[in-house]
Amino acid sequence: MRLILASANPGKLREFGEAASRHGIAVEQLPGIQSLPPCVEDGLTFEANAHKKALHYSVFVKGPVFADDSGIAVEALAGAPGVRSARFAGPHANDQANNQELLAKLAAAGLEHVPARRLAHYLCVIALAERGRLLTSVEGRADGLILGEPRGSGGFGYDPLFFYPPLGKTFAELTPQEKFAVSHRGEAFRKLLDYLLRTA
């Protein structure tokens, strides 16, 4: 089986590709995605954005196309940054600026020494579409808490601040394989594979 990823992110292609290959499924990037009209990700939820992206790109190619949208929600910030995770510190913010913004907002929210305020979860929604029709939508979640300072150099996004208690490490301290085994994105993708293998 061949599955098309609607993303220009090489990290995602590698992660998804490795996991899918074990089930005889090949993941390929949507050819020429960067020259197609872009999808405006203005949804209020991860689900809305993932659906929008998968549907948008599915009309340009034959076969099933999947897209993911993901981000982090922090307890003390009432679920922020949420869908604004990638641009929390501004429209073109990088990971470091977003991480600093998160720590600043946490400090401003107060009670930093109370870990319940630091609880956070990553969410990932993956949508699968074909020729403008939504086939399925699945969700993955990873629960952790925000540390006081970044730790580790792996991963991306808020990974250096996202501490995963069962392993006693931040997501940035895990190998890509360790991370995918417990991450929101890994969980969602395993659900997508379940769907594909069940309906194949």
Place this chain on the structure above:
Amino acid sequence: MRLILASANPGKLREFGEAASRHGIAVEQLPGIQSLPPCVEDGLTFEANAHKKALHYSVFVKGPVFADDSGIAVEALAGAPGVRSARFAGPHANDQANNQELLAKLAAAGLEHVPARRLAHYLCVIALAERGRLLTSVEGRADGLILGEPRGSGGFGYDPLFFYPPLGKTFAELTPQEKFAVSHRGEAFRKLLDYLLRTA
């Protein structure tokens, strides 16, 4: 000023002594405490046990006597081990056995990957008594969460499992000074010193 500690624990004497000496207060162990009739610590709360201990020992000596009782409460275990912290794995359990018992109980409670279930706090109550009369009682608290496996060799009790997010370390990974600055026992003792300096 001279303050008498109703405990045979040399670690506590050192911790309290260091903190008090900065305020010109000398902490001494109750002379011959091991040959006095023991206090039965059968209270249902840390407060009850601390009061009982301070009152019990205060009749054997001149001057103010203080005693502390402390332990850990875990969210997923509805506050256990609580006052049974020191004997969670049995009447003569050591720290290692108690730590293992805590991890086993957490696993049995389920949802181990959800950090909100791992939230825990240490509590410490210090009571001050003189000649059978309670002078004051103060409480300190430290909030953290229980890791999946022990880490660090300092401290005692559940310290290797007790992760303190603002510092990103377990209590067993802190120096005695670092720990006393943020611990339940440190907070309670600073409140006791406040009381003493205010009423001196």
